[in-house]
Amino acid sequence: MREREAKIYFPTSEVFKLVIAFIQKRFSRVLLTVSGVTLSIAFYTTLVLTATVSRVMGSEAGTLKEYYIWMLILSVLVAGAGIMNSIFMAVAERTREIGTMKCLGALYRHILEIFLIESALLGFIGGLLGYIVGIFATVALTAKTLGAMAIFKIPGGSMLAVFARAEAISVGLSVLAAAYPAYRAAKLDPAEALRFVI
Amino acid sequence: MSISEKLIYTLETEGLKKYYKMGPEIVKALDGVDLRVVKGEYISIMGPSGSGKTTLFNMVGGLDKPTAGKIYIDEVDISKLDAYELAWLRCRKIGYIFQTFNLIPVMTALENVMLPMIFAGVDAEERRKRAIELLNRVGLGDRLEHKPVELSGGQQQRVAIARALANNPAIILADEPTGNLDLDTGRSIIMLLHELNREKGVTVMAATHDLKMIDVSDRIVWLRDGKIQRIEKRKEVSLRVYRIEEA
Ligand SMILES: Nc1ncnc2c1ncn2[C@@H]1O[C@H](COP(=O)(O)OP(=O)(O)OP(=O)(O)O)[C@@H](O)[C@H]1O
Ligand SMILES: [Mg+2]
Numbered sequence: 001m002r003e004r005e006a007k008i009y010f011p012t013s014e015v016f017k018l019v020i021a022f023i024q025k026r027f028s029r030v031l032l033t034v035s036g037v038t039l040s041i042a043f044y045t046t047l048v049l050t051a052t053v054s055r056v057m058g059s060e061a062g063t064l065k066e067y068y069i070w071m072l073i074l075s076v077l078v079a080g081a082g083i084m085n086s087i088f089m090a091v092a093e094r095t096r097e098i099g100t101m102k103c104l105g106a107l108y109r110h111i112l113e114i115f116l117i118e119s120a121l122l123g124f125i126g127g128l129l130g131y132i133v134g135i136f137a138t139v140a141l142t143a144k145t146l147g148a149m150a151i152f153k154i155p156g157g158s159m160l161a162v163f164a165r166a167e168a169i170s171v172g173l174s175v176l177a178a179a180y181p182a183y184r185a186a187k188l189d190p191a192e193a194l195r196f197v198i
Numbered sequence: 199m200s201i202s203e204k205l206i207y208t209l210e211t212e213g214l215k216k217y218y219k220m221g222p223e224i225v226k227a228l229d230g231v232d233l234r235v236v237k238g239e240y241i242s243i244m245g246p247s248g249s250g251k252t253t254l255f256n257m258v259g260g261l262d263k264p265t266a267g268k269i270y271i272d273e274v275d276i277s278k279l280d281a282y283e284l285a286w287l288r289c290r291k292i293g294y295i296f297q298t299f300n301l302i303p304v305m306t307a308l309e310n311v312m313l314p315m316i317f318a319g320v321d322a323e324e325r326r327k328r329a330i331e332l333l334n335r336v337g338l339g340d341r342l343e344h345k346p347v348e349l350s351g352g353q354q355q356r357v358a359i360a361r362a363l364a365n366n367p368a369i370i371l372a373d374e375p376t377g378n379l380d381l382d383t384g385r386s387i388i389m390l391l392h393e394l395n396r397e398k399g400v401t402v403m404a405a406t407h408d409l410k411m412i413d414v415s416d417r418i419v420w421l422r423d424g425k426i427q428r429i430e431k432r433k434e435v436s437l438r439v440y441r442i443e444e445a
Contacts, residue, residue, distance in 0.1 A: 008319075101313070105314055108281060191261040191262035194261070194300065
């Protein structure tokens, strides 16, 4: 092959443009995916924040009880399953599109780049929304027992730490969930990817 | 022999085989196909359902791997290419047209035609200019911002044709390009492919069950059970048709 000219291009700026376009134009589908992530993270955030509020307010419920740890593990599992399911389906249903892109010259790693960046973005947005929903849910849940303003007693640093953990879970699991179907579709011969039906 | 007399083969296959394993059975989708397609030729692949047309396309298009045999595109043996080189080949050397159009649903006509040029490293301005030119050429100059769902089948196939031409490929592979279209629309798509073949000198290989393809083909390859049954030149075919008309 004529070595020098045999080059495939896909600059990161183009990857981002494409991902943004995909997200914008698939908005209603994206909304569905993101809401799956949002709900999961909202559940997690609410659990952690209510416990934190109780602790700062010196309430009994805030002490690190065994059941709380179990709830936390459970919430991460639920969040994980929700996120994985949403993202996995969103990628798998685009296998044929991946086949088409490979026909046009996309490399295996381009496909991965597109889907990993896209899922990271969706995971981030879902994590942010979930965190916000979680704050409101916490206020609603603790208003009666500890007062509507109770949440403001949590130090900013702790709030930030909860946010960081929520995003880490959300982005991390989203990317992880996208990796497998994207990897599978990207590795397929284009002929097989084009034949693919869910 | 002078250089100008030497035939240049855009596509050559030697003993091309593709077997599928279906449980204990082996399906011989292609069973020893030797084919040579000259640069600039318009060649039609005809044959009943299941004769191996799509399989042949997937093999010569580098979309799937043959069980045995060789495939040369522009004299490069594509079985020797790694994944990177294959992607390059698909990007630069081959334009694909599918029965189901296969446009990217969320992209406009213009964006669909520009996509292969991104992979080819064409800069943004040039990309846009060239895509508009191509869409004008296929008669969709007023549909640039339409998405596939906002276009008719025939129009979608025109976008696909413009996309296939984006990087000036050596060969266009069209697998039943009219399969999902009505008779008249199908005919206009065939005429368009024929015109582009003459105009740009791009080699075209089109699979079909559709006899109206014959008018525009330089040669017709008849496939049956994964083998070439016969190859006819247009002259022979039209001569036969002529004789029949005469009689
Ligand atoms: N992925 C596959 N797995 C198993 N068998 C296959 C596969 N693809 C094709 N075949 C078989 O190979 C043979 C040729 O199929 P192919 O799709 O190439 O036919 P075709 O000429 O394109 O038919 P049609 O006109 O209906 O599109 C058929 O018998 C088919 O069942
Ligand atoms: Mg077929």
